[in-house]
Amino acid sequence: MDLKIEVDEKDGVVLLKLNGEVDVYTAPKLKSRLVDLVDQGKFKIIVDLEEVDFMDSSGLGVLVGGLKRVRSHDGAIALICTQENILKIFRITGLVKVFPIFENQDQAVQSV
Amino acid sequence: MTTSVRFVIPAKREFVGLVRLAIGGLAPAMPFDADTVEDMKLVMSEICTNIVLGVSEYAAPPPPELAFTVTLNPSDVTIEIDSSEAVDELMLATSAEWTKPKQSGYGLSIITALMDNVELIPGGDHRSILRLKKFT
Numbered sequence A: 001m002d003l004k005i006e007v008d009e010k011d012g013v014v015l016l017k018l019n020g021e022v023d024v025y026t027a028p029k030l031k032s033r034l035v036d037l038v039d040q041g042k043f044k045i046i047v048d049l050e051e052v053d054f055m056d057s058s059g060l061g062v063l064v065g066g067l068k069r070v071r072s073h074d075g076a077i078a079l080i081c082t083q084e085n086i087l088k089i090f091r092i093t094g095l096v097k098v099f100p101i102f103e104n105q106d107q108a109v110q111s112v
Numbered sequence B: 001m002t003t004s005v006r007f008v009i010p011a012k013r014e015f016v017g018l019v020r021l022a023i024g025g026l027a028p029a030m031p032f033d034a035d036t037v038e039d040m041k042l043v044m045s046e047i048c049t050n051i052v053l054g055v056s057e058y059a060a061p062p063p064p065e066l067a068f069t070v071t072l073n074p075s076d077v078t079i080e081i082d083s084s085e086a087v088d089e090l091m092l093a094t095s096a097e098w099t100k101p102k103q104s105g106y107g108l109s110i111i112t113a114l115m116d117n118v119e120l121i122p123g124g125d126h127r128s129i130l131r132l133k134k135f136t
Helices: A027-039 A057-071 A084-092 A105-111 B013-025 B034-058 B085-093 B095-099 B106-114
Strands: A003-010 A013-022 A044-055 A076-080 B003-010 B065-072 B076-083 B117-121 B129-135
Touching: A003 A027, A013 A027, A013 A057, A027 A057, A044 A057, A044 A084, A044 A105, A044 B034, A057 A076, A057 A084, A057 B034, A057 B106, A076 A105, A084 B034, A084 B106, B003 B013, B013 B034, B013 B065, B034 B065, B034 B076, B034 B106, B034 B129
Parallel strands: A013 A044, A044 A076
Antiparallel strands: A003 A013, B003 B065, B065 B076, B076 B129, B117 B129
16 A cells, blocks of 8 residues: 655656555655645646556545646646546546546647 | 444554455455445545544544444445544534535545435434445
Protein backbone atom coordinates (compact mmCIF):
# COMPACT_ATOMS: atom_id res chain seq x y z
CA MET A 1 0.00 0.00 0.00
CA ASP A 2 2.34 2.63 -1.25
CA LEU A 3 2.26 5.28 -3.91
CA LYS A 4 5.10 5.63 -6.40
CA ILE A 5 5.34 8.78 -8.48
CA GLU A 6 7.46 8.99 -11.61
CA VAL A 7 8.06 12.45 -13.06
CA ASP A 8 8.90 13.07 -16.70
CA GLU A 9 8.93 16.30 -18.69
CA LYS A 10 8.75 16.95 -22.42
CA ASP A 11 8.22 20.24 -24.26
CA GLY A 12 7.19 22.05 -21.09
CA VAL A 13 4.57 19.48 -20.12
CA VAL A 14 5.13 17.44 -16.94
CA LEU A 15 3.90 13.85 -16.76
CA LEU A 16 3.20 12.44 -13.31
CA LYS A 17 2.85 8.67 -13.53
CA LEU A 18 1.23 7.26 -10.40
CA ASN A 19 1.55 3.64 -9.32
CA GLY A 20 -0.20 2.24 -6.25
CA GLU A 21 -2.93 3.53 -3.97
CA VAL A 22 -3.99 7.12 -3.33
CA ASP A 23 -5.69 7.45 0.04
CA VAL A 24 -5.47 9.50 3.24
CA TYR A 25 -2.03 8.03 3.97
CA THR A 26 -0.42 8.50 0.55
CA ALA A 27 -2.24 11.58 -0.79
CA PRO A 28 0.09 14.01 1.05
CA LYS A 29 2.96 12.62 -1.07
CA LEU A 30 1.09 13.51 -4.27
CA LYS A 31 0.15 16.92 -2.89
CA SER A 32 3.76 17.65 -2.03
CA ARG A 33 4.88 16.71 -5.53
CA LEU A 34 2.24 18.91 -7.17
CA VAL A 35 3.07 21.85 -4.93
CA ASP A 36 6.77 21.46 -5.75
CA LEU A 37 6.05 21.47 -9.49
CA VAL A 38 4.00 24.65 -9.29
CA ASP A 39 6.69 26.28 -7.16
CA GLN A 40 9.15 25.38 -9.94
CA GLY A 41 6.96 27.12 -12.49
CA LYS A 42 5.48 23.99 -14.03
CA PHE A 43 1.87 24.76 -14.80
CA LYS A 44 1.03 22.19 -17.50
CA ILE A 45 0.67 18.81 -15.85
CA ILE A 46 -0.63 15.41 -16.92
CA VAL A 47 -1.45 12.88 -14.22
CA ASP A 48 -1.43 9.28 -15.44
CA LEU A 49 -3.77 7.16 -13.31
CA GLU A 50 -3.54 4.00 -15.39
CA GLU A 51 -1.51 2.13 -12.76
CA VAL A 52 -3.45 3.37 -9.76
CA ASP A 53 -5.03 0.43 -7.96
CA PHE A 54 -7.22 2.50 -5.66
CA MET A 55 -8.13 6.14 -5.15
CA ASP A 56 -10.64 7.78 -2.83
CA SER A 57 -11.68 11.37 -2.12
CA SER A 58 -8.29 12.09 -0.55
CA GLY A 59 -6.82 11.82 -4.03
CA LEU A 60 -9.63 13.82 -5.57
CA GLY A 61 -9.04 16.62 -3.09
CA VAL A 62 -5.34 16.75 -3.91
CA LEU A 63 -6.01 16.84 -7.67
CA VAL A 64 -8.58 19.63 -7.24
CA GLY A 65 -6.11 21.55 -5.12
CA GLY A 66 -3.45 21.11 -7.79
CA LEU A 67 -5.84 22.26 -10.48
CA LYS A 68 -6.59 25.45 -8.54
CA ARG A 69 -2.87 26.13 -8.20
CA VAL A 70 -2.03 25.71 -11.88
CA ARG A 71 -5.13 27.59 -13.05
CA SER A 72 -4.04 30.59 -11.02
CA HIS A 73 -1.07 30.65 -13.42
CA ASP A 74 -3.19 29.96 -16.54
CA GLY A 75 -2.07 26.35 -16.44
CA ALA A 76 -3.94 23.07 -16.75
CA ILE A 77 -4.09 19.53 -15.43
CA ALA A 78 -5.24 16.66 -17.63
CA LEU A 79 -5.75 13.06 -16.54
CA ILE A 80 -5.08 9.75 -18.25
CA CYS A 81 -7.48 7.10 -17.06
CA THR A 82 -9.37 4.20 -18.59
CA GLN A 83 -10.03 2.22 -15.42
CA GLU A 84 -13.71 2.04 -14.64
CA ASN A 85 -13.22 1.79 -10.86
CA ILE A 86 -11.27 5.07 -10.86
CA LEU A 87 -13.48 6.85 -13.40
CA LYS A 88 -16.47 5.99 -11.24
CA ILE A 89 -15.48 8.36 -8.42
CA PHE A 90 -14.96 11.20 -10.90
CA ARG A 91 -18.47 10.59 -12.24
CA ILE A 92 -20.11 10.34 -8.79
CA THR A 93 -18.54 13.59 -7.63
CA GLY A 94 -19.13 15.47 -10.89
CA LEU A 95 -15.41 15.97 -11.42
CA VAL A 96 -15.61 14.57 -14.96
CA LYS A 97 -16.81 18.08 -15.81
CA VAL A 98 -13.80 19.64 -14.11
CA PHE A 99 -10.92 17.49 -15.33
CA PRO A 100 -10.29 16.61 -18.96
CA ILE A 101 -9.79 12.83 -18.92
CA PHE A 102 -8.11 11.01 -21.80
CA GLU A 103 -7.31 7.46 -22.81
CA ASN A 104 -3.67 8.04 -23.70
CA GLN A 105 -0.76 10.40 -23.31
CA ASP A 106 -0.89 11.88 -26.82
CA GLN A 107 -4.46 13.08 -26.35
CA ALA A 108 -3.67 14.49 -22.93
CA VAL A 109 -0.59 16.37 -24.16
CA GLN A 110 -2.59 18.06 -26.89
CA SER A 111 -5.20 19.25 -24.37
CA VAL A 112 -2.78 21.10 -22.10
CA MET B 1 -27.81 -17.75 8.38
CA THR B 2 -26.10 -14.64 9.74
CA THR B 3 -22.36 -14.30 10.24
CA SER B 4 -20.59 -11.34 11.85
CA VAL B 5 -16.93 -10.37 11.82
CA ARG B 6 -15.58 -7.57 13.98
CA PHE B 7 -12.45 -5.49 13.33
CA VAL B 8 -10.69 -3.02 15.63
CA ILE B 9 -7.90 -0.72 14.41
CA PRO B 10 -6.13 2.38 15.72
CA ALA B 11 -7.79 5.48 14.22
CA LYS B 12 -4.65 6.44 12.28
CA ARG B 13 -4.02 7.17 8.59
CA GLU B 14 -1.73 4.22 8.00
CA PHE B 15 -4.39 1.71 9.04
CA VAL B 16 -7.08 2.80 6.56
CA GLY B 17 -5.56 0.54 3.90
CA LEU B 18 -5.90 -2.36 6.32
CA VAL B 19 -9.66 -1.74 6.45
CA ARG B 20 -9.84 -2.12 2.67
CA LEU B 21 -7.88 -5.36 2.90
CA ALA B 22 -10.30 -6.61 5.54
CA ILE B 23 -13.33 -5.91 3.37
CA GLY B 24 -11.60 -7.52 0.41
CA GLY B 25 -10.81 -10.54 2.53
CA LEU B 26 -14.50 -11.04 3.19
CA ALA B 27 -15.34 -10.98 -0.53
CA PRO B 28 -15.68 -14.77 -0.90
CA ALA B 29 -18.34 -14.72 1.82
CA MET B 30 -20.29 -11.82 0.34
CA PRO B 31 -23.08 -12.36 -2.19
CA PHE B 32 -21.74 -9.57 -4.41
CA ASP B 33 -19.74 -9.29 -7.59
CA ALA B 34 -16.19 -7.92 -7.56
CA ASP B 35 -17.29 -4.38 -8.50
CA THR B 36 -19.67 -4.15 -5.55
CA VAL B 37 -17.00 -5.37 -3.16
CA GLU B 38 -14.70 -2.65 -4.56
CA ASP B 39 -17.48 -0.13 -3.90
CA MET B 40 -17.69 -1.25 -0.28
CA LYS B 41 -13.91 -0.96 0.12
CA LEU B 42 -14.15 2.58 -1.23
CA VAL B 43 -17.00 3.48 1.11
CA MET B 44 -15.14 2.15 4.16
CA SER B 45 -12.04 4.04 3.10
CA GLU B 46 -14.07 7.25 2.94
CA ILE B 47 -15.64 6.71 6.36
CA CYS B 48 -12.39 5.80 8.06
CA THR B 49 -10.67 8.77 6.42
CA ASN B 50 -13.34 11.11 7.75
CA ILE B 51 -13.01 9.72 11.26
CA VAL B 52 -9.21 9.53 11.24
CA LEU B 53 -8.86 13.14 10.11
CA GLY B 54 -11.35 14.28 12.73
CA VAL B 55 -9.62 12.32 15.44
CA SER B 56 -6.21 13.72 14.54
CA GLU B 57 -7.66 17.21 14.76
CA TYR B 58 -9.59 16.90 18.01
CA ALA B 59 -8.46 13.93 20.07
CA ALA B 60 -5.47 13.87 22.36
CA PRO B 61 -2.99 11.03 21.80
CA PRO B 62 -3.02 8.08 21.85
CA PRO B 63 -5.51 7.76 18.97
CA PRO B 64 -8.80 6.09 19.88
CA GLU B 65 -9.80 2.77 18.43
CA LEU B 66 -12.00 2.52 15.39
CA ALA B 67 -14.21 -0.57 15.44
CA PHE B 68 -16.55 -1.95 12.85
CA THR B 69 -18.61 -5.09 12.42
CA VAL B 70 -19.52 -6.64 9.08
CA THR B 71 -22.67 -8.76 9.25
CA LEU B 72 -23.54 -11.06 6.39
CA ASN B 73 -27.32 -11.49 6.31
CA PRO B 74 -29.37 -13.46 3.76
CA SER B 75 -30.77 -10.25 2.27
CA ASP B 76 -27.98 -7.75 2.85
CA VAL B 77 -24.50 -6.98 4.11
CA THR B 78 -24.52 -4.53 7.01
CA ILE B 79 -21.47 -2.65 8.26
CA GLU B 80 -21.72 -0.96 11.64
CA ILE B 81 -19.01 1.45 12.72
CA ASP B 82 -19.09 2.10 16.42
CA SER B 83 -16.85 4.32 18.35
CA SER B 84 -14.93 5.29 21.35
CA GLU B 85 -16.12 8.42 23.11
CA ALA B 86 -13.77 10.68 21.17
CA VAL B 87 -14.89 9.35 17.81
CA ASP B 88 -18.49 9.45 18.92
CA GLU B 89 -18.41 13.18 19.52
CA LEU B 90 -17.10 13.68 16.02
CA MET B 91 -19.72 11.42 14.48
CA LEU B 92 -22.55 13.20 16.28
CA ALA B 93 -21.20 16.61 15.36
CA THR B 94 -21.27 15.65 11.71
CA SER B 95 -24.43 13.54 11.82
CA ALA B 96 -26.31 15.76 9.38
CA GLU B 97 -23.52 15.35 6.87
CA TRP B 98 -23.68 11.57 6.95
CA THR B 99 -27.22 11.55 5.57
CA LYS B 100 -27.28 14.85 3.68
CA PRO B 101 -23.91 15.25 2.01
CA LYS B 102 -22.90 18.71 0.94
CA GLN B 103 -21.84 19.36 -2.62
CA SER B 104 -18.31 20.05 -1.48
CA GLY B 105 -18.03 16.75 0.38
CA TYR B 106 -16.66 14.34 -2.19
CA GLY B 107 -16.33 11.53 0.34
CA LEU B 108 -19.87 11.83 1.60
CA SER B 109 -21.21 11.91 -1.94
CA ILE B 110 -19.37 8.68 -2.67
CA ILE B 111 -20.67 7.00 0.49
CA THR B 112 -24.32 7.76 -0.15
CA ALA B 113 -24.07 7.00 -3.87
CA LEU B 114 -22.61 3.54 -3.40
CA MET B 115 -24.52 2.24 -0.38
CA ASP B 116 -28.23 1.44 -0.30
CA ASN B 117 -28.78 2.84 3.19
CA VAL B 118 -26.72 5.08 5.49
CA GLU B 119 -27.92 6.04 8.95
CA LEU B 120 -26.40 7.34 12.18
CA ILE B 121 -27.93 5.86 15.28
CA PRO B 122 -27.18 8.02 18.33
CA GLY B 123 -26.40 6.01 21.45
CA GLY B 124 -27.36 6.88 25.00
CA ASP B 125 -24.00 6.11 26.49
CA HIS B 126 -21.52 7.73 24.10
CA ARG B 127 -21.71 4.75 21.74
CA SER B 128 -23.32 5.91 18.52
CA ILE B 129 -23.35 3.63 15.50
CA LEU B 130 -23.01 4.47 11.83
CA ARG B 131 -24.87 1.74 9.95
CA LEU B 132 -24.41 1.03 6.24
CA LYS B 133 -26.43 -1.46 4.24
CA LYS B 134 -25.95 -3.03 0.84
CA PHE B 135 -28.82 -5.24 -0.27
CA THR B 136 -28.28 -8.40 -2.27
